[in-house]
Amino acid sequence: MKDEIxxxxxxxxxxxxxxxxxxxxVTLPAISRMIxxxxxxALISIMVFDPDQRTLSLVAGDSFSQAFHDVAxxxxxxxxxxxxxxxxxxxxxxxxxxxxxxxxxxxxxELARQEGLAACWSMPVISAEDEVxxxxxxxxxxxxxxxxxxxxxxxxxxxxxxxxxxxxRDRQARDEVEQRFRSLFTQHPDAVFxxxxxxxxxxxxxxxxxxxxxxxxxxxxxxxxxxxxxxxLPTIDAAFERVCKGETQQHIxxxxxxxxxxxxxxVTNLPIVVNDEVVxxxxxxLDITLRRQQEQQLRLxxxxxxxxxxxxxxxxxxxxxxxxxxxxxxxxALTGYGREEALGRxxxxxxxxxxxxxxxxxxxxxxxxxxxxxxxxxxxxxxxSTFWNQLYLGPVLDEAGHCTHIVGIQQxxxxxLEYEDRLAHQASHDLLTxxxxxxxxxxxxxxxxxxxRRKDDLLALLYLDLDDFKPVNEGLGHHVGDRLxxxxxxxxxxxxxxxxxxxRLGSDEFAILLTGLSFKNEVLERTEAILTALSLxxxxxxxxxxxxxxxxxxxxxxxxxxxxxxIQHADLAMHDAKQQGRNTWQWYGDNVASLMSEQVExxxxxxxxxxxxxxxxxxxxxVDTRTGQVRSVEALVRWQHPDKGMISPGFFIPLxxxxxxxxxxxxxxxxxxxxxxxxLFADGEADLPVAVxxxxxxxxxxxxxxxVEQILAATGWPPHRLExxxxxxxxxxxxxxxxxxxxxxxxxxxxxxxxxxxxxxxSLRYLRDLPINKVKLDQSFIHDIIxxxxxxxxxxxxxTMAHHLGLxxxxxxxxxxxxxxxxxxxQCDLLQGFLFSRPVPLEQLKKLPAHLxxx
Numbered sequence: 001m002k003d004e005i006x007x008x009x010x011x012x013x014x015x016x017x018x019x020x021x022x023x024x025x026v027t028l029p030a031i032s033r034m035i036x037x038x039x040x041x042a043l044i045s046i047m048v049f050d051p052d053q054r055t056l057s058l059v060a061g062d063s064f065s066q067a068f069h070d071v072a073x074x075x076x077x078x079x080x081x082x083x084x085x086x087x088x089x090x091x092x093x094x095x096x097x098x099x100x101x102x103x104x105x106x107x108x109x110e111l112a113r114q115e116g117l118a119a120c121w122s123m124p125v126i127s128a129e130d131e132v133x134x135x136x137x138x139x140x141x142x143x144x145x146x147x148x149x150x151x152x153x154x155x156x157x158x159x160x161x162x163x164x165x166x167x168x169r170d171r172q173a174r175d176e177v178e179q180r181f182r183s184l185f186t187q188h189p190d191a192v193f194x195x196x197x198x199x200x201x202x203x204x205x206x207x208x209x210x211x212x213x214x215x216x217x218x219x220x221x222x223x224x225x226x227x228x229x230x231x232x233l234p235t236i237d238a239a240f241e242r243v244c245k246g247e248t249q250q251h252i253x254x255x256x257x258x259x260x261x262x263x264x265x266x267v268t269n270l271p272i273v274v275n276d277e278v279v280x281x282x283x284x285x286l287d288i289t290l291r292r293q294q295e296q297q298l299r300l301x302x303x304x305x306x307x308x309x310x311x312x313x314x315x316x317x318x319x320x321x322x323x324x325x326x327x328x329x330x331x332x333a334l335t336g337y338g339r340e341e342a343l344g345r346x347x348x349x350x351x352x353x354x355x356x357x358x359x360x361x362x363x364x365x366x367x368x369x370x371x372x373x374x375x376x377x378x379x380x381x382x383x384x385s386t387f388w389n390q391l392y393l394g395p396v397l398d399e400a401g402h403c404t405h406i407v408g409i410q411q412x413x414x415x416x417l418e419y420e421d422r423l424a425h426q427a428s429h430d431l432l433t434x435x436x437x438x439x440x441x442x443x444x445x446x447x448x449x450x451x452x453r454r455k456d457d458l459l460a461l462l463y464l465d466l467d468d469f470k471p472v473n474e475g476l477g478h479h480v481g482d483r484l485x486x487x488x489x490x491x492x493x494x495x496x497x498x499x500x501x502x503x504r505l506g507s508d509e510f511a512i513l514l515t516g517l518s519f520k521n522e523v524l525e526r527t528e529a530i531l532t533a534l535s536l537x538x539x540x541x542x543x544x545x546x547x548x549x550x551x552x553x554x555x556x557x558x559x560x561x562x563x564x565x566x567i568q569h570a571d572l573a574m575h576d577a578k579q580q581g582r583n584t585w586q587w588y589g590d591n592v593a594s595l596m597s598e599q600v601e602x603x604x605x606x607x608x609x610x611x612x613x614x615x616x617x618x619x620x621x622x623v624d625t626r627t628g629q630v631r632s633v634e635a636l637v638r639w640q641h642p643d644k645g646m647i648s649p650g651f652f653i654p655l656x657x658x659x660x661x662x663x664x665x666x667x668x669x670x671x672x673x674x675x676x677x678x679x680l681f682a683d684g685e686a687d688l689p690v691a692v693x694x695x696x697x698x699x700x701x702x703x704x705x706x707x708v709e710q711i712l713a714a715t716g717w718p719p720h721r722l723e724x725x726x727x728x729x730x731x732x733x734x735x736x737x738x739x740x741x742x743x744x745x746x747x748x749x750x751x752x753x754x755x756x757x758x759x760x761x762x763s764l765r766y767l768r769d770l771p772i773n774k775v776k777l778d779q780s781f782i783h784d785i786i787x788x789x790x791x792x793x794x795x796x797x798x799x800t801m802a803h804h805l806g807l808x809x810x811x812x813x814x815x816x817x818x819x820x821x822x823x824x825x826x827q828c829d830l831l832q833g834f835l836f837s838r839p840v841p842l843e844q845l846k847k848l849p850a851h852l853x854x855x
Contacts, residue, residue, distance in 0.1 A: 213258030441503035719749030779813025
C-alpha cells in the first residue's frame with residue numbers, strides 16, 4: 001500500500017511539472033527517477049522519435065555510459081531491429097528476455113556485453129493523436145521477463161512521457177505562433193499600431209516610432225484623433241467605426257511627426273477578432289511621404305518635358321533593343337510620327353541611307369557602354385524629308401547605380417547648320433563668282449603640291465590679271481565690271497580639266513592650278529587656250545567688251561621651300577608679263593629673278609628704316625553710326641623712304657611678315673600709338689581709344705603679353721583705351737593658345753577686335769568662345785551692299801549674330817552716305833572709311849572735329 005501511495009505521489013509530482021510547462025530536460029528525468037524508485041534493479045531509457053528521419057535518440061538515461069549514449073543517437077527504427085526500435089516500429093511493447101539470444105540485437109551483442117545489459121523491455125510512447133513520440137524502456141543486468149505489474153508500470157510511464165512530450169510540443173507550437181506574430185508586429189518595415197475600440201493607442205512597433213518620432217510609452221493611451229486634421233477627421237472616424245464592426249478599411253493619413261515635419265501614411269485598418277468578437281483594431285501604415293514627393297516632382301517634370309521646345313525620348317535600357325517608352329509632343333511634331341507609331345520601337349527608325357554610319361557606330365558604342373554622347377545626325381521624318389538632329393543621349397541610373405533608361409534630347413539644327421555652312425562657304429569663296437578665295441585656294445594648293453611631290457607629278461600655277469579692267473569698272477559702273485568678271489569666270493571654268501582648281505584672288509586677279517600634267521608644253525598649250533578664249537568679245541546688257549589678260553606661270557619644276565611660294569613666283573611672272581606688253585604669258589625665271597633681288601634689297605632697307613625710324617603713323621577715325629561722333633582711331637603704319645618716297649603698306653607689310661621684321665615693326669607701332677595718344681590726352685586735345693593691328697607672328701610670339709605690359713607702363717596709356725585688331729587667321733589656327741592669350745589681354749583690360757571678319761574661315765563655334773569685344777566687317781561686303789543681296793544678307797547676319805553675343809560691329813570701307821544709311825538701319829554700331837576721313841598724321845588728327853560730317 002505504501003508503494004502504491006509513493007507511486008501516486010511521484011506521478012502527481014510529474015504531472016505538476018508537466019502542467020507548469022517545465023522543459024523536457026526536467027520532466028523526463030523526473031519520470032525516469034519515478035520508475036527507478038519502483039524498479040530499483042532497472043536501468044531507465046527514454047528515447048524521442050524524429051518523424052522526418054524516422055530515428056530514435058536517447059534523451060534520458062543516467063545509468064548508461066557515454067559510449068552507449070553516442071550509439072543510441074539517431075537509431076533507425078524497424079520491426080526487427082533491437083528492442084526500442086522494434087517497439088516504435090510495431091507500435092507495441094517489445095520484450096527481449098535475453099539480449100544475447102535475441103536475433104533483433106544482431107550486431108549489438110558486443111555493445112550489450114560491454115554495457116552489462118542482459119534484458120530489455122520497451123514500451124512505445126504514443127500521443128493522443130496516435131502519433132509515435134518515442135519509447136520508454138527498462139534494461140536489466142540479468143535475463144528476465146516482466147510481470148504484469150511491471151508491464152503496467154511501463155505502460156503508465158510511457159503515458160506520462162507521451163503527456164510530457166505532447167504538452168511540450170503544444171507549448172512550442174503556441175510559442176512559435178506567438179513569436180511569429182510578435183516578429184511580424186515588431187519587425188514589420190511599415191508602421192504598425194494597436195488601438196482599443198475607443199481609438200486609443202495600445203502599442204506600436206519600432207517603425208511607427210521611427211516615422212512619427214513619438215515613443216511607444218508616449219503614445220499609449222492617446223486617441224488617434226489628436227493626430228488627425230479637422231478636415232480629415234470625419235473620414236477617418238467613419239473608417240474606424242466600420243473596422244470596429246469587422247470591416248477592413250484603407251485610407252490615406254496625413255500628419256506631422258514629433259519635429260513638426262509632415263508625413264503621409266497609406267493605412268490599412270484590420271479588426272482584431274477573438275472568439276468571433278472584435279476586441280481591437282490594428283493599423284498598418286506604409287510611409288509614402290517620399291513617394292508622394294517624387295510623384296509631385298514627376299508630374300512637374302512631365303509637364304516641363306511636354307512643354308519643352310526640344311524633342312525628348314526615353315528608352316527602356318533593361319530590354320535588349322532599347323524600345324522607346326516615352327516621347328513628348330515636340331518629338332512627334334519634329335519627326336511627323338504618331339505616339340503609337342514611335343512607342344516600342346528602337347530609335348534607329350529615324351535613320352536613313354544618308355545617315356553617317358560612323359556617327360551611328362559611335363552612338364551605338366556609347367549606348368552599349370551606358371555613357372553620355374552628343375552627336376549631330378541626319379535623320380528622316382515620316383514623310384521622308386530630312387533634318388539635322390543634334391542629339392544628346394544619357395543614361396538614367398537607379399539608386400544602385402544600374403542604368404534603367406536612356407534619355408534622348410533632340411534639337412532640329414538644320415537652319416543653323418545651313419547658315420553656318422553658308423557663312424563658311426562665303427568665307428572661303430568669292431561672293432561674286434562663287435570661286436574659292438585666296439585662302440581656300442592656298443590651302444588646296446598645299447594639298448595638291450604634297451601629292452605632286454610624292455608622285456613626282458608636274459603641277460603648274462597660272463596667275464591671271466585682266467588687262468585694262470579698271471576703265472571698264474569705273475567707266476561703265478561696278479555692275480558692268482561685276483558682270484564681266486562673272487563671264488570671265490564662266491569661260492575659264494569651261495577650260496578646266498578634271499582636278500584643276502580655279503580661284504578669284506581679288507578684284508580682277510584669278511589663279512588656276514593645273515594638275516595631271518606630264519610635259520611643260522601642256523602648260524603652254526593650256527595658257528594659250530586661255531588667252532584665246534579671253535580675247536573673244538564679251539556681249540551682255542547691250543555691251544560689247546574686249547579684254548585680255550597677263551598670265552604668270554610657276555611650276556613644281558622650280559625649287560621652292562613650300563607650295564605658297566608658287567603663288568608669289570607666278571605673281572612676279574605676271575607683273576613681268578604686264579611689262580612685256582600685256583595679253584601674254586611669262587614663265588617664272590631669269591627675268592623674274594630681278595624682281596626677287598629687288599625684294600632682297602627692300603628687306604635690307606626696311607631693316608634700316610626700323611633703325612632710323614623712317615616709319616610714321618597715320619590715324620583714321622572710327623565714328624558712331626548714328627551721330628558721327630569720333631569714338632576711337634585706328635593706327636596705320638606708313639613708310640616714308642628718304643629716296644623712294646612713300647612706299648605702299650601693301651608692299652612692305654607682306655615683306656615684313658615674310659622676313660619676320662614685322663615683330664620689330666609691330667613693337668614700334670604699338671609704342672608710338674600709345675605714346676601719341678598719351679601725348680594727345682596730356683595736351684587736352686582728346687581722349688580717344690586707339691586700335692593697333694597685331695600680326696600673327698607678333699601675336700603668337702613668346703613674351704608678347706609682357707611686351708604689351710611694358711609698353712603700357714612706359715607710355716602711361718591705360719589698358720582699357722587700347723584695342724588690338726587681329727585677323728581671323730590668327731584665331732583659327734592654334735585656337736586654344738589664341739583664347740589663352742586673348743583672355744590674358746582681357747584680364748589686363750585691353751580690348752580685342754576681329755579684323756576683316758568674314759574674309760577667312762569664320763566659325764560661329766569659335767566666335768562664341770573667343771574673349772573679344774568687336775568684329776570688323778570686311779569691306780568686301782560693304783562696297784556693293786546696296787545692290788548685292790548676298791552681301792547685304794551676310795552683313796546683316798554678322799551684325800545680328802555679334803549683337804546676340806554681346807559684341808560691337810565696325811563696318812570698314814564706308815565711302816558713300818547711302819552705305820552709312822543702310823548700315824545705320826541694320827543697327828551697325830561703328831563706321832570707318834573715306835566718307836568721314838582718310839588716315840591722317842597726328843597733327844592733322846588734332847584738327848578734326850569731335851563729330852565728323854559726311855565727306
